[in-house]
Amino acid sequence: MTPVPGRAPRTAALLLPAGVAAAHLGPAATWLPAVRLPLFPGLAGTGHPRHIALTFDDGPDPRSTPRFLDALDGLGVRATFFVLGERVVRHPEVVRETAERGHEVAVHGWNHDRPWRPAPARDAAEVARAARAVHDVTGRPPRWYRPPYGILTGGRWAAARRAGLRTVLWSAWGRDWTxxxxxESVRATVAAGLRGGGTILLHDSDRHAAPDSWRAALGALPAIVAGCREAGLVVGPLGEHGGVPVAGVTVP
Incomplete structure (x- = not known):
């Protein structure tokens, strides 16, 4: 789930010394599209203008993730799955199948907690632990990191760098957790924010969202992929996304 940050970060910041609060919560401003998209295109997942990166958060989920894998097989599309370490160790078979079907497995953290107070040592340990879990199950070191809720703190940014991961958020989402x-609402919301070179955020689990909300994302996939292809765009994982600035291609 990726809700809009509310009063919690502001309250947490008031309880910390100004310098510590700025270092910890300052990077969280990149959650805002008006900040992230023009100023930090790499963080927003901006890639080759004829490519769209398709990504999923919050898995693995033995009930829903295999349905996404089947749907993506049917569409001939590979994607990047940002997984939670605690779920990886509970359901390694789902993660292993995800990798075996040709998808990228990336790090979404160890759990899905909110990072309002600084804990750099814990952040470093948990991101590294999640990265090791992915490597152990898939046999491949992960390349990407996306923090829970898309809230990038100073500690989590440093933790990802220390673990050899590149942090990537998104440029378009489907609000599929509600x-x-x-x-149709997921497809329309994605299309409203998506341009060539963009990165799509969806969810393959409802563990941190409304019950059964993953069904909306699953149902939207064929139309999202069709819209991209009609616009002359290739849909794939972040590993095939490149790093060329957006060229302004609009998805219908």
Missing amino acids: ADATP
Whole structure:
């Protein structure tokens, strides 16, 4: 789930010395599209203008993730799955199958907690632990990191760098974690924010979202992929995304 940050970060910041609060929560401003997209295109997942990176958060989930894998097979698309370390060790078979089907497995942290107070040592340990879990199960070192809720703190940015991971957020999402999400609402929300070179955020699990909300994302996949292809865009994982500035291709 990726909700809008509320009062919690501001409250946490008031309880910390100014310098510590700025170093810890300052990078979280990149959650805002108006900050991230123009100023930090690499963090926003900006890639080759004829490519779209398709990504999923919050898995693995033995109930829903295999359905996404089947749907992606049917569409002939590979994607990047940002997984939680605690879920990897509980469901290694799902992660292993994800990798065996040709998808990238990336790090979403060890769990899905909110990082309002600084804990750099814990951040470093948990990101490294999650990266090791992915490596142990897939046999491949992960390349990417996306913090839970998309909230990038100073500690988590440093932790990802120390673990050899590149942090990537997104440029378009489907708001697919909400109780009222539908396949059409997810498709329309993605299309409204997506341009060539963009990175899509969806969720393959409802563990941190409204019950069964993953069904809206799953139902939207064929239309999202079709819209990209009609615009002349290739859909794939972050590893095939490149790093060329956006050229302004709009997805219908």
